[in-house]
Amino acid sequence: MTPPGPGRNSNFDWNEFNPESYLEHNYAEARKDDIRFVSTIGDFFLGRLGGSDALRGVDVGTGTNLYPALAMLPFCRDITLIERSEANLKWLEREVLDYSRVWDPFWRELAAKERYPEVADPAGALRTKAVVESGSIFTLPRNKWEIGTMFFVAESISADVEEFREGLRCFIGSLVPGAPFAAGFMEQSQGYKVDGRLFPAVSITDEDIRKCLKGLVEDDLQFTFESVGDHPLRHGYTGMILACGRKRRAETGTGV
Structure with missing residues (x-):
């Protein structure tokens, strides 16, 4: 892992993050690895939640990625989208009012499963349920949300190992005991550029x-891997990791 150094989260101007550039590069064309991830998330939530439909949901560090929120739609009465960057917040506030067609392939994948067809108008449902909120992963409230997602955040906001660990623990800590979650990570990321500006990892x-x-989640934690394959999203990573699990009903550790 990358040793601690000057690349801490606070050393970067996240208000300079360009959401339009990030969206165009990452989601303008639905990638097979993202589609497989959203499918796995849908299956996992269906297997753990059954007929639940009034949960309090959260997506931490949403940025310009709405597919985690879409995966929670049938199960939630509200979904809080937490974002720090002012530019991303403005983008989200516009996008949840009437999201763009780039999210249609993700919804089609989900709509082929049980429960999801109950949401006849996913754009309308997101508009009604989504609450865009300014906040930091490091200051999340504890034991608040009953289902949660976090995609490409904890490992992609700092080059400091301890901040990665703290961010991941804060995400799990924000969930109520037993809450299911899905979290995505870039494997062995060396950092990334958005509109020519370098950001850490x-x-x-x-x-x-x-x-x-360890000690924070139940024993049924499961991982899904997607290698970079022949068409990597960018240089400087070896693949994508999806972790699906449930917060431990009785916390017995704080991780290492």
Whole structure:
């Protein structure tokens, strides 16, 4: 893993993050790895939640990625989208009012499953349920939300190992005991550029995630991997990791 250094979260101007550029590069064309991830998330939530339809949901560090929120739609009465960057917040406030067609392939994947067709108008449902909120992963309230997602955040907001660990623990801590969650990570990321501006990352593997979550989640934690394949999203990473699990009903550790 990347050693602690000057690349801490507070050393970067996240208000300079360009959401339009990030969206165009990452989601303008639905990638197979993202589609497989959203499908796995949908199956996991269906398996854990059944007929639940009034949960309090959260997506931490939403940025310009709405597919985690879409995966929670049938199960939630409200979904809080937490974001720090002012530019991303403005983008989200516009996007949840009437989201763009780039999210249609993700919804089609989900709509092929049970429960999701109950949401006849996903754009309208998101508009009604989504609450865009300014906030930091490091200051999340504890034991508040009953279902949660966090995609490409904890490892992609700092080059400091301890901040990665703290961010991941804060995400789990914000959920009520027993709450299901899905979290995505870039594997062994060396950092990334958005509109020519460099942003930090911590190089992690699934083992780093397991160690951090030890004692904080139930034993049914499961991982899905997507290698970079022939069409990598960018240079400087080896794949994508999806972790799905449930917060431990009685916390017995704080990770390592």
